[in-house]
Amino acid sequence: MRDRPAGRIGSLDGLRGVAAAVVLIHHSLLTIPSFANGNLHLPVPESRSWLVYTPLHVFWAGGEAVFVFFVLSGFVLTLPALRRTQDWIAYFPARLVRLYVPVVASVLVALVLFLVVPRTGDPGESAWVARHADTLSLHGLVGDLTLLSPTRMNSPLWSLTWEVAFSLLLPLFVSIAAVTRRHWWITALVAALLSTAGHPLRLQWLTYLSMFLVGSAVAAGWERIPQVRRLVGWVLLVVSVLGLTCGWWYPREAPGAVFGSTVILLSAAVLVVLAGKWLPAERVLLGSVPRTLGRISFSLYLVHEPIAVSIAELVPDAHPWIAPLLTTPLALVAAVFFARFVELPAHRLAKQVSRRLSGDPSAARGRRAAGVAEATGTSGGHRTPTPTDP
Template identity: 30%
Template sequence: MRISSLTGLRGVAAVSVLLYHIPHNPAFAAFAMPIFSRAYLAVDLFFILSGFVISLGYHERVMGRPGWASYVDFLINRMARVWPLHLIVTLVFMGRILLNVSGNQAIDLDAPNVVSNLLMVQSWGWGTEPIAGNSWSVSTEVAAYLLYPLIALIAFSRWAWVQGIAAVALLAMVAASGLGSSGPLDVNDSDTVLTLLRCLAGFSLGVLAYRVADRRWCRALIDRPGGFAAVCALIGVALWLPGKVDLLVVCLMPALVLSCYYDGPAARAAMSNPVSFHLGLISYSIYLWHPLVRDVVARVMTMAHGRGITGMDGLFVVAMLVATWLLCWASYALVELRGHRLVKWLQRRAQRRLDVREATI
């Protein structure tokens, strides 16, 4: 089940992360945009969205028919969605490091790093590093997938309120750790379990949001004329406030997800339009590929400066955005969709072999 406003919201979040990351390369430092200075929180929105959307699509399948078969099928479906692109991006980034394509070779390609990245467990707190930098969050989401039955079991029990308090408390602990790079919640270090806890907390909030989505009081509060605009305004004000307000912003995000789920006219206009929806479809590719495109274009621009070609930096930024879009569109069609089909085909083939074997016993 796909709700277009939720897909568009994912696209807006991915582009926000892209624009936030542009000035992280010193060559593009002049293109920092204050409005995106806290867009690292879009990653927390991804975690919340993931918990909500996975519950929307899989809760009945996993929790309605609990058992090993439904759990394995759920995990295979999730890995079919995320692993093929993660594998290709990781291999490309390994080539980038070996060939020093972008002029930045910061990660050792030793056995622990390579194996943990191929298995998507690189950011679970034992010190291995993500080869493709943004893949740290995808790695932590894999842990959330593994724990989904437990998270959902608590979220749909009388102890849901405890889970909500615990999730907020975990985010508060992450924010208070002092490990955030651009802000209190911007914790993604490889040698701390707080990175993983950041994901699990956000994911849990998303599952809890799904639990209350169809409650009468929740709809009365959010699914009303002006509800989407009011939620966006509250988040905008929270982002504008000075000081350490990351936790407040993240606590408002479940309401944004719910307002998109209700799919009112304003949410559809902002998130279901062709541009937002298209960006949502390719958002996973945008999220993983854009640092490589940025760094390659930055190196080309630096080489151009060395040859006396100046005054065209803005054009290089535009070229980077267009190249990112084209690459990610192709990546979605050729890697994400085909990779998903391949994994599902392998699953069906393995199941047929198992059925034949059982029939002959």
């Protein structure tokens, strides 16, 4: 399979969908006290430790899945900018519209759920659910809407703060990727090490923005990376799963544990490469379920957590397993509606903004041709998405 230069790498949609599903499972399980304790590295019943402190944690490794999102964003935004001239004047406002319209809508959804289902902080509920018992304030609401200081009312928004920062700094990341293209793997390694260094230095910008740089580096080397052979791919898949979950099964006091974040990020980069360069992974990720999850992944990410917390507040403390069983289907249904009525219109609006601001004569000719095709009914029944769609 060859990548279409101006097209979308469809299997990466599937990877994004799988990562979103992992985050959903992660927060659904955190409504159960024992799993919430495991996530906080508190004692866990022996009967459930196998799902916490082994590589099987990969099925609900929500934090690591967010790192995969960061690497993916770095890749899909950098790749088209390296392949063709980027119209930055049109890009910036369109990108902000694409991100902020769904974010604002998700904050309103979270606010309604917060008001309808009070966060009680009941001692019998999980420690994770109890942490959401914050008071509502105008300052906190503004922080959520602007992404400057998101609250726990919809805590996944913290990652969108860095998504916006990366989007605004994209020209810098593209320049670094272009300059270091021949040695892209060194850039990826250095970026992973810088991200790891950000933790002890308490420099969040270094920790998180470096994750996007890992993806940018992979984009710079994409044409140099050969198709992965079948057996090699299976080995890399096992190694990347072990690496992605090393923070859970590898002892923290063991030598080399300090580089755990580096291993996790490089494992995320390997997963991106496998998704686009290894035929078995491409076939799976191009399946109907991963692709469907990929289409609603952004919406699912934005709306699922307030739903999970609300359901956990309503479920009796004696039966915590009911919460994840209800959360998963309800969050998926909500994401479908959110994608249809919020995310898709926001995407269309962003494209309109981009077209109006674009100074590219060829883009203008393309718009005129598209108008003629639409008027004559020859444009076809679907759009062709671009690699920059989040």
